[in-house]
Every structure is written in structure tokens, then in C-alpha cells.
Amino acid sequence: MPRLPQRIVCLSTETVEVLYDLGEEARIAGISGFTVHPPRARKEKPKVSGFSSAKADKILEVRPDLVLAFSDLQAGICADLVKAGVEVHLFNQRDVAGILAMVETVGRLVGAPERAQALANELAARVEAVRQAAAALPCRPRVYFEEWDEPMISGIRWVSEFIAIAGGEDIFAELAAKPGAKERIIADPDEVVRRAPDLIVGSWCGKHFRPEKVQARPGWDVIPALARGQLAEVKSADILAPGPAAIRLGLPALAAAIRDAAEALARG
Missing domain, CATH: 3.40.50.1980 (Nitrogenase molybdenum iron protein domain)
Incomplete structure (x- = not known):
């Protein structure tokens, strides 16, 4: 069995939301102070970073075994964390297909690929419903x-x-x-x-x-x-x-x- 991460730090709100949607929020050890969705995450999880501003030592205090980041704006902190020996996955989704792929990837990282596929399918169906309504x-x-x-x-x-x-x-x-x-x-x-x-x-x-x-x-x-x-x-x-x-x-x-x-x- 592959070893799954138990202490994940999410440096942007998207992966926090996905982990909660998958029922895997117990794995979250820290979040960005700019996390918005879901609202309960701000009450339940320690805030260990900003978005474009973050300090490696603050993140390392919660002993992460995986950090999930987003975009080139977080490339610097990712480099610092890698140098400190932390595993990092940097997402860079910029379109609808990328959002769905991010959901599926997060699911695989935490051993929940079926639930992630179901979530991606739900989101894709919402997109298609809007597209069909717009045709009228x-x-x-x-x-x-x-x-x-x-x-x-x-x-x-x-x-x-x-x-x-x-x-x-x-x-x-x-x-x-x-x-x-x-x-x-x-x-x-x-x-x-x-x-x-x-x-x-x-x-x-x-x-x-x-x-x-x-x-x-x-x-x-x-x-x-x-x-x-x-x-x-x-x-x-x-x-x-x-x-x-x-x-x-x-x-x-x-x-x-x-x-x-x-x-x-x-x-x-």
C-alpha cells in the first residue's frame, strides 16, 4: 500500500475545498489565511501562510508531509520547502479542464480517486447545465x-x-x-x-x-x-x-x- 499524506498544508483555498468535499479534511494540518471555502475551514484549521507571502518556518511548525500550492506566485516558497525536505505539489490550473484535473489529482494523492472522479463529474455536469441553459x-x-x-x-x-x-x-x-x-x-x-x-x-x-x-x-x-x-x-x-x-x-x-x-x- 502506498503511504498517504497525513499532514497536508494547503497554500490556497482550492485544495482545501476539494479535501473537505472528499471527506479528507482530517488530513489538513494548515491552510492559507486567504482560505474562503468552505467557511468552516477557517475555524477548524490553523492559518500558516498568506497567498503570495509565506514563510517556510511557519509552515514547518505544523510538520507537513505534503504541501499543496498554486501558481507561479508560490514558486519561491515551494523551493524553500523542497530545500527543507518537504514534498510539494504545485498546481497551476488556468481553465475549466484544469480545475477538474486538479480535483482528480488531489483525490489520487489522498487515496480517494473514486470520490474525486465523482466530484469532478458533478462539477462537469454543472458546467454543462449552464451551457445548455445559455443556448436558449x-x-x-x-x-x-x-x-x-x-x-x-x-x-x-x-x-x-x-x-x-x-x-x-x-x-x-x-x-x-x-x-x-x-x-x-x-x-x-x-x-x-x-x-x-x-x-x-x-x-x-x-x-x-x-x-x-x-x-x-x-x-x-x-x-x-x-x-x-x-x-x-x-x-x-x-x-x-x-x-x-x-x-x-x-x-x-x-x-x-x-x-x-x-x-x-x-x-x-
Whole structure:
């Protein structure tokens, strides 16, 4: 029998959520302070790191036998932990397929491949249900998804995929494949005006979306979304972390906003 990890540290919220979904939360020895899902994890598990800021000695205090990390932003702390003799698995999922693959991989790591496959199938079915519902929309609204306001940053790849799945058209789809936020900065606000979105969705990472700030941007009053009052917020914690919550919570919220925009367009 392979030796399974008993003391896992999760440096991002997605793997915490998966382990809880699999019923394997007893293996978690520490989490990131930015963990959101599930809410009970924040009460039950010690917080041993930030997201992009972490100290190896703090993590080592909980004696992990496996650390699960995410993205290039955690590459440095992963290197430090490897040097300290800790086994590390760094995920880098950036699309819907990657989210499902991450779920399956976590399941294999803890000896629960069947439960992980069932979870991945459930999430895939949710995606397909949204896709099928979107097929009935009267039109495909043009969507501007704003991940940050100063500077303006457009949506990452899985968000862009969600927009298409939910029946919209991402006006900055060409930027979505860029993995880094700096590569998705919209330097010229007038470019949003030129692309004329029918819907603006704000999901400002770590803070509330403020529609009045968007409405006050010079020259933006001619944007169709503002003219029709089609501004919506999807909570950043529900969509900007590529895990189950993004599919369970973020995708439906985005789909609802796109449906409202499509119906408004159809009414003229």
C-alpha cells in the first residue's frame, strides 16, 4: 500500500475545498489565511501562510508531509520547502479542464480517486447545465469582466471560458490566455469604450465592486452596458479561485448577469 499524506498544508483555498468535499479534511494540518471555502475551514484549521507571502518556518511548525500550492506566485516558497525536505505539489490550473484535473489529482494523492472522479463529474455536469441553459438566450451579450480597477485588469482564462459557457462574448478574450495579471492590464480605458460591452461585471479581488466608480469614468457613459444599467458584481472569492466554488457559485452568478443582459438587449 502506498503511504498517504497525513499532514497536508494547503497554500490556497482550492485544495482545501476539494479535501473537505472528499471527506479528507482530517488530513489538513494548515491552510492559507486567504482560505474562503468552505467557511468552516477557517475555524477548524490553523492559518500558516498568506497567498503570495509565506514563510517556510511557519509552515514547518505544523510538520507537513505534503504541501499543496498554486501558481507561479508560490514558486519561491515551494523551493524553500523542497530545500527543507518537504514534498510539494504545485498546481497551476488556468481553465475549466484544469480545475477538474486538479480535483482528480488531489483525490489520487489522498487515496480517494473514486470520490474525486465523482466530484469532478458533478462539477462537469454543472458546467454543462449552464451551457445548455445559455443556448436558449435570445442573443450573446458582449461582456467586460474587470478583475481589478486600478489598474484595470480583465478576466483570467477560466473566467473567460465561463463567459462563453454562460452565453456571453468576452470582449478581451485575447488577453485571457495570459497567465499573469500584469499581462491583462488594459492601459487605455478608451479601449473598453471602443469594444462597447453590453454588460460590465466587476469582481475586484479582495474588495467590493463599486459601480458608481465605473459610471464616473470619463467617456464611459456611451458604453451600452452603462446606458442600460447593466453592471453586476460576482464576488471575487466565488470566481477568482480556480476550484469547485468557482463552478458552483461563480459560474451561476455570472450566468445570471449574462441572462439579464441578454433579455435587456432582446427588449431593445
